Amino acid sequence: MLAHLEKYFRTERLPHIWCPGCANGIIVKSLVEAIDKAGLDQDKTVIVSGIGCSSRAPGYLNFNTLHTTHGRAIAFATGVKLANPELNVIVVTGDGDGTSIGGNHLIHGARRNIDLTVLLFNNSIYGMTGGQYSPMSPQGAKATTSPYGNIERPFDICNLVTASGASYVARGNSYHTSQLTNLIYQGLQNKGFSFIEAISTCPVYFGRKNKLGRPADMLKMQKEFCISKEAAEKMSAEEKAGKVITGVLHYAELPEYTEQYQKIVDKCQRR
């Protein structure tokens, strides 16, 4: 482990529970690098998660950590942030946790533009329960609950969060790690609801069911199907077919929820 990042880990809790070849660890490293770059005070930072593989990340991280119920991380985090706006609040969630059972909390967090940084690990499947399809599984994908291929269409979760009112929305992946670190860093800098979809891999369930090869092959696939927003702007529709666009997809300066509430408190107390 890089010496300057070691202080962010509860090293006594390692090794982690993730399967060999899982890309979640890569994304966690980008998260702590972004935290390091942003210079967040560990004592004043809370990392909140729901249930699932990615939601186990906070247990390994040396901060105030809150592992909640399935899908509810953003709702708990809203309580933490509004009760004490001085705390930096980061939410770690997955595609099942964040877009399915927690989908309502996600869109309402975005709508409020409350100052949370939400990092969603998208591995296209429910890993912890053993490989069921999620709202982010591609059409046709095989999973234990879609043995004949998934007939549901996946969310474009970044579009959904943008439409819901978030001030910062980005997408990265576990291959282009310096880009991902930078996207998370910008999310931490933004005063408002920041959402970063990080495309992960699940070689054991998603990869095996869909014959995607070895873990390294799945990472190389990300290199192929992910293109930056800047590159995409120069490409034709045909060239963009089947590609996933990464980078900062949306940014808007919007009033932040806890600051707006504080104005009400100040006004009431002046009366």
Added chain:
Amino acid sequence: MTVTDIKAKLMQGNQACAEGAIYAGINFYAGYPITPSTEIAEVLAERMPEEGGKFIQMEDEIASMAAIVGASLTGAKTMTATSGPGFSLKQENFGYGIVAETPCVVVNVQRLGPSTGGPTAPAQGDMMQARWGTHGDHPVIALCPSTVQECFDLTVKAFNLAEEFRTPVLLLLDEVIGHMRERVFVPQPGELEVVDRIKPEAGTQNYLAYQPVDSTLVPPMASFGDGYRFHVTGLLHDETGFPTNNSEVMGSLIERLHQKIERGREKIVIVEEIDIDDADVVIIAYGCVARSAQKAQKMARKKGQKVGILRLITVWPFPEEEVLRVAEKAKALIVPEMNRGQIKDVVQSAVVGKAEVYGIGNVDGEMVSPCQILAKIEEVL
């Protein structure tokens, strides 16, 4: 105290509950609109910023329960309020609050169920849901006011118990008590006890968030931001707060959660006894029905019938000893309630055959009347 010091106000039960929360020092309220509890949210939406606190209307009942647990972990005193359908949705994170030992107050202004039921009709149908609504074995504290004054006082008490025992506490109103208006004497600051959670002593090294330090078995509670960087989870955990699969550790956590409430029983269990010393018949009642019981008891006494009342102010943990003591002297116990015998059955098992137990169970949204109780007294005497 002079007469001018006494602040008597005409208040609705729900309003008294909200004002009681403010007296107790509430810092954070999250809720979702639902009849017949909505006034609690409406009052606090206005009052919280005046007191420097925070109010938020969440996207649903699940989220409001989650938000108050999250807020509590930052050191805030927190509350949410709901009614039957919302209470069902709260159960998930109510259980989380018990396992994560997070103080908070949950108000359920009961209406007629099941399902959407009768939104404006009173009931006491959630007594067992209050006890067992969230999954798994867990202790529960639940208080049941019978007057608007008690809505105020018991809200303060609920906050105190939540803070002292590091647990969510239920306040079970019913539509009658929530919407009734009565005179309330608002206590002066300092007049009622206000309890704050015990934090780790200054300079504590190697703080463990789930390690009790004394015989109360209630671990001191740090706040996020205090510098202890502890872990909180709904998974069964050891004293460090980190999850475990060790059956001995998992079992001992569940035991400790029960034991800490058991050891606090004297502070938690409150009953009111009226004329029970010579009573042949004792009415065991709670919530709005206790009012009918009082009327019936007075009328029976006028007729020369020896009737007393045991009013359950704390319903969970159940006042088993108090009920058994009454059963040892009385011939018959009558349990009138607005459900099909949820507490009657608990009374029956508590008295182990020492007295006959009779129920009156209204499930039509109509209050149990004094006449119904009087008729039952005639029947059993």
